[in-house]
Amino acid sequence: xxxxxxxxxxxxxxxxxxxxxxxxxxxxxxxxxxxxxxxxxxxxxxxxxxxxxxxxxxxxxxxxxxxxxxxxxxxxxxxxxxxxxxxxxxxxxxxxxxxxxxxxxxxxxxxxxxxxxxxxxxxxxxxxxxxxxxxxxxxxxxxxxxxxxxxxxxxxxxxxxxxxxxxxxxxxxxxxxxxxxxxxxxxxxxxxxxxxxxxxxxxxxxxxxxxxxxxxxxxxxxxxxxxxxxxxxxxxxxxxxxxxxxxxxxxxxxxxxxxxxxxxxxxxxxxxxxxxxxxxxxxxxxxxxxxxxxxxxxxxxxxxxxxxxxxxxxxxxxxxxxxxx
Numbered sequence: 001x002x003x004x005x006x007x008x009x010x011x012x013x014x015x016x017x018x019x020x021x022x023x024x025x026x027x028x029x030x031x032x033x034x035x036x037x038x039x040x041x042x043x044x045x046x047x048x049x050x051x052x053x054x055x056x057x058x059x060x061x062x063x064x065x066x067x068x069x070x071x072x073x074x075x076x077x078x079x080x081x082x083x084x085x086x087x088x089x090x091x092x093x094x095x096x097x098x099x100x101x102x103x104x105x106x107x108x109x110x111x112x113x114x115x116x117x118x119x120x121x122x123x124x125x126x127x128x129x130x131x132x133x134x135x136x137x138x139x140x141x142x143x144x145x146x147x148x149x150x151x152x153x154x155x156x157x158x159x160x161x162x163x164x165x166x167x168x169x170x171x172x173x174x175x176x177x178x179x180x181x182x183x184x185x186x187x188x189x190x191x192x193x194x195x196x197x198x199x200x201x202x203x204x205x206x207x208x209x210x211x212x213x214x215x216x217x218x219x220x221x222x223x224x225x226x227x228x229x230x231x232x233x234x235x236x237x238x239x240x241x242x243x244x245x246x247x248x249x250x251x252x253x254x255x256x257x258x259x260x261x262x263x264x265x266x267x268x269x270x271x272x273x274x275x276x277x278x279x280x281x282x283x284x285x286x287x288x289x290x291x292x293x294x295x296x297x298x299x300x301x302x303x304x305x306x307x308x309x310x311x312x313x314x315x316x317x318x319x320x321x322x323x324x325x
Contacts, residue, residue: 089299115197
């Protein structure tokens with residue numbers, strides 16, 4: 001189904017504005033940060049390259065640690081974490097390599113199809129990340145609030161079914177609004193005031209206003225953001241209530257420690273993504289900086305947060321990286 005959806009996106013081409021005979025746009029130019037000089041571009045390119053390398057290395061270490069440790073492969077928390085780390089690698093790879101290319105080669109266009117393929121994967125992985133963060137909150141809720149039923153409610157089989165549903169739903173979520181946007185006529189100018197193919201800059205260069213199309217995309221964005229964040233808050237509200245009923249001591253501390261790293265990631269991701277997709281008016285350089293943070297900064301920090309706050313993961317990473325047992 002996913003491959004069929006992508007085929008649809010790729011087979012559709014840029015449409016001609018037949019009303020005035022304007023030639024169709026076949027390429028776009030991602031302006032990125034046009035006010036930066038060459039030295040600033042080089043510095044930003046170096047910083048982004050380091051962040052990208054660190055993100056891939058850190059998240060790949062988590063994936064490899066989960067794959068290497070047979071015991072972790074049977075624990076739902078680490079099944080989810082391994083998939084989440086792999087998602088972060090894919091997420092940054094959809095944007096950062098092209099961003100680095102544009103920084104060092106400003107003005108080189110991106111093809112119509114390549115732009116929309118990036119748009120599709122970038123949006124879909126963002127939706128999938130929201131769903132995975134919700135799934136991880138559900139796992140913590142079941143583990144802490146229903147410990148006796150947890151092995152049944154979140155067995156490895158059930159966990160993998162949950163993982164598959166997150167991937168599938170995330171990659172289908174934006175299919176309709178992206179299909180609507182790709183069918184618009186684009187007649188120039190072909191400059192997109194962003195470093196990634198995103199709805200705001202694409203709608204800005206369409207031949208005619210398309211408020212319904214834009215509203216559809218932002219409604220879908222707001223729906224998945226608010227639905228998942230409310231689910232996460234409700235889950236942790238119940239978790240906190242259950243933990244506070246425990247006797248003060250190691251049990252309460254351990255329960256809280258398994259949640260803090262996930263809550264830190266939730267705060268970083270949702271805090272930045274809401275500014276962009278729930279408030280589309282946040283455009284210009286400030287909007288680009290916020291987008292840069294949740295597309296590069298958050299995936300870079302995630303493995304650090306999980307490895308520093310999770311003793312079991314820290315030990316697994318140590319054994320993986322140092323080759324010990």
